[in-house]
Amino acid sequence: MRKALLSAVSLAALAAPAAAQVSDDLVKIGILNDQSGVYADFGGKYSYEAALMAVEDYGGSVLGKKVEVVTADHQNKADIASNIARQWYDTEQVDAIMELTTSSVALAVQALSQEKKKVTITTGAATTELTGKQCSPYGFHWAYDTHALAIGTGGALVEQGGDSWYFLTADYAFGYSLEENTGAVVKEKGGQVLGAVRHPLSTTDFSSFLLQAQASGAKVIGLANAGLDTQNAIKQAGEFGIVQGGQRLAALLFTLAEVHGLGVESAQGLTLTESFYWNRNEESAEFGKRFMERTGAMPNMIHAGTYSAVLSYLKAVEAAGTDETEAVSAKLHELPVEDVFAKGGKVAANGRMISDVYLLEVKKPGESDVPWDYYNVLATIPGDQAYLDPAQSGCPLVTN
Structure with missing residues (x-):
């Protein structure tokens, strides 16, 4: 009887839907970019605002857990960026890093993130090496490339x-x-x-x-x-x-x-x-107007791409039922990208998100x-x- 009872319990556990699991009861996204140098307007504080917009539009939470966005200036230096990323991962429980203007920075942080088994979604850097020889199972490239x-x-x-x-x-x-x-x-x-x-x-x-x-x-x-x-x-x-x-x-x-x-x-x-123009259609114009109201500027493809990347990440967490990196990465590859930035977007096996330019x-x-x-x-x-x-x-x- 004891064996039968254990068997019944095991079967019930297998049949039951998995409970949503979020590490530290918080989904935390880092926006890491140049905020004081030559690319400060290219991405900078505006990408951070785009990320905040995406979280707000998603409802501020995923799987019943709060979503938080943090940001830092990497000063276009790969060593500074890597140190910030390492601190974010090791002590501040950041789950994913995005934007990553400057290709040398993006390559360094993506490599570190692969080692740490963390997701990166690059929207600010351009090199095709991110999805070429230096690609990562947890690395994704949005917005554009060379x-x-x-x-x-x-x-x-x-x-x-x-x-x-x-x-x-x-x-x-x-x-x-x-x-x-x-x-x-x-x-x-x-x-x-x-x-x-x-x-x-x-x-x-x-x-x-x-x-x-x-x-x-x-x-x-x-x-x-x-x-x-x-x-x-x-x-x-x-x-x-x-x-x-x-x-x-x-x-x-x-x-x-x-x-x-x-x-x-x-x-x-x-x-x-x-890969984005705010005045291309009614939907993009409405997004541009909302962005302008909070920043005083219209969005470029980096800003709109960051909005899309954050939304896509949250959708992947929701679909996976967890913020565990392997599961979320699988969903990012699987789910279509449908938002103000991309229509019919798709993520290829190398992590490149493919949409019209x-x-x-x-x-x-x-x-x-x-x-x-x-x-x-x-x-x-x-x-x-x-x-x-x-x-x-x-x-x-x-x-x-």
Whole structure:
């Protein structure tokens, strides 16, 4: 009888639904990015606000447990970022880290998170290495990457006759990746790369680099940088009369925040690629309005991507019935991404979230009387075309 009773209890336990389990009775998300340097407007405090919006829109809790968001400034230094991430994991019970502007930072934190078995969702960094050779079973890449930027901006300019390129490249992982990806697209479309020069992150003097690019005679000078670096390069190119002399500038990673900072007068006519534009439809405009009310700025793809990443993480926790990393990661791969940022988004085996991106052109002054309405949408690039085929990414997690 005792054996029968034990058997009955065991069967009942197996048949009963698993109780929701949340570590420390709290789901804690960290937003780690640059809040004081060249990428402060690119992501920064605005990404933190986007994360807070996502938590509020979700109801402030998941599986009956409160959701908390913390944030810190990594100063674009991989060692500082790793130390913050380690402290968050070891002593502050952070479950997942997101945003991670700056590719060297994102690679370092993703590697640490794999060791600690924690989820990262990168929205601010660009390198395809995050879902390539250095991919992680717990690492995810949202919003954009260097391949999507190369396909969008690089491909469009070659088709418009810009078939010779020279690159000004930020001297770290992001810049190398963006130069490499764009150069490959240029060559695939029949163009040529005449050379490249690398500049330090956060430099204020682009004169020698711009003179080398000007002397190359390339039809297009590709700016493989971002944030204030891109703004400063464009301003100084104007002082040298580079565009007036017949060469074109390609801002390979330029977002709404940088267009606003530079001003439409200086940015007009630039072709660029983003995966979100606030004034594209009614839903995105409503999100933009709510974001503007709390930040004083309209969201770019980093901010909207961070909103989407946080929402998707909470949905995965809900679906898994736990915040345990393996279970949540499985659900992130499984669930579709449907929100204001992405429609019909899907997460590939290498962790790349695949959704549409947009080829955009900065309007001329006076073309719009709506504040922050800076773009004409030239084309929609389907996600499957914008992003690398996971089987070609080099990620060892992908099996053919």
